[in-house]
Amino acid sequence: MKKIGLFFGTFNPIHIGHLAIANHIAEHSDLNEIWLVVTPHNPFKKKTSLLDNYHRLEMVYLAIEGYDKLKPSDIEFRLPQPNYTTHTLAYLQEKHPNYEFALIMGEDNLNSFHKWKNYQAILEHHQIYVYPRLTSNLEQSMVPETNIHRIKAPIMEISATFIREEIKNGKNIKPLLPSKVWNYIDEMNFYR
C-alpha cells in the first residue's frame, strides 16, 4: 500500500522552513510521497494579506522542483471553504481507497489540534508526524499521543508572517525563501 504524507498549509508564501520539514520527513520516514496541499482558507485564519490560491500553488511548484518525493496538490481548491481537514481527508480516502494517508504538521498546529473539526476521528484513522516548533502561544497539546510521531530534527525559527512583514518593511529576506520563490515574489511585487 502506498503511504502518502499530507503536508497541509496556507503557504503564504512557502519558505525554507516548509521545505526543510518536507525533505526531512521524506528522508527519514517510510512515506512514499509527500503532497504539499495548498489550503485556500484555514478556518482559524483571516484572509488578510492572503495571496490568490494559484500564486501560492505556483510558489509551491517552484520550491519543490528537483525533490522527487514532494508533490504539489490543489485538491482543496475544489472543496467547500473554509477548508476543514476532516472533509479533505474523507474526499481523498474515497478517491484513493488503496492509499494510506498520514498528516504532517508543525507543533503549533498540534497544540491547537483539539479545536479542529472531528479531530478525534482524524487521530483515530491517521498517523500524524509533528515537526518541532517554537511558539509564542502557551497552548499545549491536549490529545493522546497514540498515532503521533514527534520528529527529532533541528528547530527552525521562521514563519511566513515574519517574511511578509519584512518584505513590507523593505528588508531583504532572500535567504529565507527558495531562490525561484524569491524571484517570483520580487517580480510580482507581492507583500509590499
Ligand SMILES: Nc1ncnc2c1ncn2[C@@H]1O[C@H](COP(=O)(O)OP(=O)(O)OP(=O)(O)O)[C@@H](O)[C@H]1O
Ligand atoms: N518553522 C516551522 N517549524 C515547524 N513547522 C512549521 C514551520 N513553519 C511552518 N510550519 C508548519 O507548516 C504547516 C504550514 O504552515 P503555514 O503555511 O501556516 O506557515 P507559517 O509560517 O506558520 O505561516 P503564518 O506565519 O502565515 O501563519 C503548518 O503545519 C505549520 O505548523
Ligand SMILES: O=C(O)c1ccc[n+]([C@@H]2O[C@H](COP(=O)([O-])O)[C@@H](O)[C@H]2O)c1
Ligand atoms: O479542520 C480544521 O478544523 C482545521 C483547523 C485549523 C487548521 N486546519 C488546517 O490546517 C492546515 C495548516 O494550516 P496553516 O494555516 O497553519 O498552514 C490547513 O490545511 C488548515 O485548513 C484545519
